[in-house]
Amino acid sequence: MKKISSRFSIAVHILSLISMLPMPTGDLIAASVNTNPVIIRKIIAQLKKAGLVNVRAGTGGASLSKTPAEITLLDVYRAVEVVDGNELFNFHEHPNPACFVGANIENALRESMLSAQAAMEQELASVTIERLANKIVACGQRSGWADQGSV
Amino acid sequence: MKKISSRFSIAVHILSLISMLPMPTGDLIAASVNTNPVIIRKIIAQLKKAGLVNVRAGTGGASLSKTPAEITLLDVYRAVEVVDGNELFNFHEHPNPACFVGANIENALRESMLSAQAAMEQELASVTIERLANKIVACGQRSGWADQGSV
DNA sequence: CTCGTTGTAACCAGTTTAGTTATAACCAAA
DNA sequence: TTTGGTTATAACTAAACTGGTTACAACGAG
Numbered sequence A, B: 001m002k003k004i005s006s007r008f009s010i011a012v013h014i015l016s017l018i019s020m021l022p023m024p025t026g027d028l029i030a031a032s033v034n035t036n037p038v039i040i041r042k043i044i045a046q047l048k049k050a051g052l053v054n055v056r057a058g059t060g061g062a063s064l065s066k067t068p069a070e071i072t073l074l075d076v077y078r079a080v081e082v083v084d085g086n087e088l089f090n091f092h093e094h095p096n097p098a099c100f101v102g103a104n105i106e107n108a109l110r111e112s113m114l115s116a117q118a119a120m121e122q123e124l125a126s127v128t129i130e131r132l133a134n135k136i137v138a139c140g141q142r143s144g145w146a147d148q149g150s151v
Numbered sequence C: 001c002t003c004g005t006t007g008t009a010a011c012c013a014g015t016t017t018a019g020t021t022a023t024a025a026c027c028a029a030a
Numbered sequence D: 001t002t003t004g005g006t007t008a009t010a011a012c013t014a015a016a017c018t019g020g021t022t023a024c025a026a027c028g029a030g
Helices: A007-020 A026-033 A037-049 A073-080 A100-125 A129-142 B007-020 B026-033 B037-049 B073-080 B100-125 B129-142
Strands: A053-055 A062-064 B053-055 B062-064
Touching: A007 A026, A007 A037, A007 A053, A007 A062, A007 A073, A007 A129, A007 B100, A026 A037, A026 B100, A037 A053, A037 A073, A073 A100, A073 A129, A100 B007, A100 B026, A100 B100, A100 B129, A129 B100, B007 B026, B007 B037, B007 B053, B007 B062, B007 B073, B007 B129, B026 B037, B037 B053, B037 B073, B073 B100, B073 B129
Parallel strands: none
Antiparallel strands: A053 A062, B053 B062
16 A cells, blocks of 8 residues: 655654754755755745745745744645545545445445544644654654754 | 545445345445456455455355454455555655754654554544444435345 | 755656456356 | 356556656845
8 A cells, every 4th residue: 555655754854954953955954854855845845835934045945934833743744745625535436326335335434534534633733843853852862862963 | 645545445335235235246346336346356355365254256255254343444444455564654764864853853753653543543443344334324314215125 | 146045847767546358266056 | 067157366557646856947145
């Protein structure tokens, strides 16, 4: 099966970085994520459209539009994992309406699908970029990292 | 973004149908789902491998290996949406270990990803095929369906 | 003006999805 | 035992998505 794309984890990485560094450029972020700068710019474009970051064109550099405490992982998820109808689960189309099950399964199943999705999103909404940044620092300290000044 | 494949909803459809009809053939199920019989057989093969259904080769027909009350949507999801490591979220690979964020984000973020996934799966685990079948009947009655005898 | 940066468009290879066709194996019943 | 309907599976297709690349125009501070 296809997983949720790595755009989400990259977007979280980007926002964490912006929250910890002053006005990083796309190239610098790309170096930390270890991917192509265009990938970063595309994802930042989505984050910008969602109102999460500001970007200074020309001279470069990105900053958060809200405080790290105001941005949740759900905001990030919704910004980059766009899907029609915001529905995570796909439904097979056109089940046979002449069959009792085919005619009625969609209504019956969709309810369960939506609550499963809602449970996941609620969990994402409970984590802010601020909390994640703190966790990153804690992970770094636990593993004996001292060089916070580097890229 | 890519949704969770419709295999899941088809698999649930199949199991609901089997729980309500005696030994339906793949072709009959395909008619209800409104797709190609080979699609049905492939999904049934996954359900069989997961120990959810028995299939009578040659003469045809499928039956449940457990009672409808013992099969949850999570069982179906796991049977059909196979993923390496059972992780729904993808992580971008090889973030820069020389960067403070790059070195530590994976540990920090994975925890939140896993609890989001766990919340969704717990919700799926709370619905059984039995409950869903009842809901299908309820939906059918609510919309004035009388012809339960048809395919 | 210039240089580094952002914003896009166009393109590419690999994977997944959903579906099709074809063929072999199976088994009960005639 | 042959026949017919069924299951099992391989091989193939078109479309979509992912992650990535190259190229180029627009921007703006120094």
